Amino acid sequence: MRGTTFMKIATRIAARLAKAAVVLLAILVLNFLLIHAAPGDPAVVMAGEAGATDDVFLAQLREKFGLDQPLYMQLGKYVWDVLHLDLGFSYRQQMPVFDLLMDRLPATLLLTGSAFAVSLILGVAAGVLAASRVGKWSDTLISTVALLFYATPLFWAALMGVLLFSVVLGWLPPFGYETVGSGFTGMRRALDIAQHLALPALSLGLFFMAVYSRMTRASMLEVAQLDFVKTARAKGLSRGVIERRHILRNALLPIVTLAGLQAGQLVGGAVLTETVFAWPGIGRLMFEALTQRDYNVLLGVFFVSAAMVIVFNLITDLIYGIVDPRIRAQ
């Protein structure tokens, strides 16, 4: 019996992965064509920055970037390379794209991961609290604050955070990943990075924190009206047990969906937050690559982000099954 369930899950994952591969390939081709449809090419941008140029220089650059080839040849070569797990070379940064991404990935994951954890934990906790005190002043307070966070533009919250905590109070560093040239190691360095992380992670997490808390509250209030909750109450179960095991667990599904969505964006990074806080992550890499028409880097970021979205969608589906066994049985 157990074996067949396992087999069923494995076949489902395999089918999903096969579909994902096709989707990924389509994304790859689409991205490639879209990017090349934008005006301007990397050779002109680089020549423009140099402040001087001649035909020889442009021809050299175009040859280096492979732009002297027809578009279908460039596309074919790119797809072929990616199939061999080669994301290409960034002539702009003088590094293989894969190395560039790996360089920036830890900083981004740290930022988006912390923001994810903070928003999920605090958001759900606030939502549970609000739902259990519905109509009381603490519910009103939580709902109002959540609405405020929900409506505040990210960059504004970030700048105000810097103004208050760095410029006025001087508690937290205003930007950067760590204190440059401090020579910190071990725990001291971890603490230093944590201090730098606080503001960007919080301002990035605010929006999702608000969404989680509103959704948890609404979802829990909805489930609380259902018959099985009445039955549980009639059985004489304690309030805490009913809230935890009956209401919260059944209210979790939409939150898992949303968390899956947010998790899919973990790698894509946070362009605005990374820019305001000079956080050396993938979002900034992508934005700079866009303005510089660094095609290979841009395509690399898109490719990895797309792959991540697909992976997290899959994981989300599996978690549905754990949270709600009825889904697994289907």
Add this chain to the structure above:
Amino acid sequence: MKRILAAVVASFLAVAPALADPVAGGRANVVIQPEPPSLMLGLVQNAPAQQVAGNIYEGLLRYDTKLNPMPSLAKSWEVSDDGLTYTFHLQHGVKWHDGQPFSADDVVFSADVFLRKTHPRFRAVLDHVESITAPDADTVVFRLKSPFGPFLNSFEVGSMPIVPKHIYEGTDFATNPANNTPIGTGPFKFAEWVKGSYIKLVKNPDYWDQGKPYLDEVYWHVIPDAASRAVAYETGQVDILPAGSIENFDIDRVKELPDTCITQSGWEFFGPQSWVWLNNRQGPTASKEFRQAIMYALDREFIRDSLFNGLGQIPNGPFAGSTRYNDTDLKPWPYDPKKAKELVKASGYKGEVLKLVPMPYGETWMRLAEVIKQNLADVGIKVEIVSTDVAGWNQHLSDWDFDLSTTYLYQYGDPALGVSRSYVSGNIKKGSPWNNVEGYSNPKVDALFDKGAGTVDPAERKAAYDEVQKILVDDVPNAWLLDMGMPTISRCSVKDLVTTGIGLNDGFKNAWIQK
């Protein structure tokens, strides 16, 4: 009482070294914006690359703020009377950062082989050169095909960086792995580059100029947001803000902070001038009266005072004020909307909508486009602003797809290096946003620029350039806006930061921090 006395003594001690010689030690924190693509100055010469790598590499000469040549890797030089032979005598005992000795062979290799292949601006200078030879290890001789007026101005570190022959000879320059750890002869050595965060340079202990540099290390901080850069200075993370680091509207506030000094020196060699490209080929802007009308219609004093915080000078023509042979007798075009209206009528303008493609280099430039649109609307000219990003703007200019567009270009101190390129007809070529983009063509102007470049006699050069300025100012091929003021902001305790015509680009050789 004791405490007061101690404070007095302490303050005396703090002030005392200022009267004495520079002190060694300390670290400078500088903003770099944007992050350079590479620090191999022979391959990449954009502004941020020059700003950092100009302290790693060196040229044969440096230039003071009056643009007079000063020794660098060359300790002395002679020019033959016919203006055809330039002989440079090199410093003794110079070593590359990897310990290898530097010699005249490196100079010949850099100029004749490396930069000929990689450096478009230097390639244009090489067109005038017949041969580059090293008669001995300490001497380099340049023979010219014909006299070239500004030749002695071509040896600054960004124009002609000397690169190590022993690392690059026989390799593919662009993909040489050594590009990631640049090796120069300069006062600072490359130490570390954490992409997206910072670049670290450390003092070169074996530097040939004994006793220099004074600083132990220089950190260049990469901070992508302009407001964050201002905060970085306010909260003490950085001490030096190169020109362009913060938005113009922040300058007034930041320069009033305690212990803050501001200078506009250090840009004389570049002499950036801003103007509006006018497409001379087609549409209303093909008419001279119409272009003159635009010149009368632009309120340049308002532009300077409101958008650029009063920094900069209103130019009297195509030669920036700091460029040699600027004809100081010429008066700038006045702001005269009434005359502009008459000229618009005389030009036969029928209400066509002109396409303005503004340079997307930040807030100030977008507002400038709005002022231009407003100024021109006041005299009855219709303008539509086409917004795009830097790559798109480059493309519009390279394809000549515009009626009006804003820009600024460096003049490199000499009309033959930085002015003629935007006006001579030989430089009308698609594919570059920096040549004669407007498409102005006048054989007389071509001849005069040739004449001015083709002699080393200052009187002859002046005569030719005076005449060419008169013609251009009347023809208005482009509408000149501003000789830009470029403020460097720093803590006052950072001394001797700007001592040359290229300012920060080779400034850390002399800089020191008062304790």
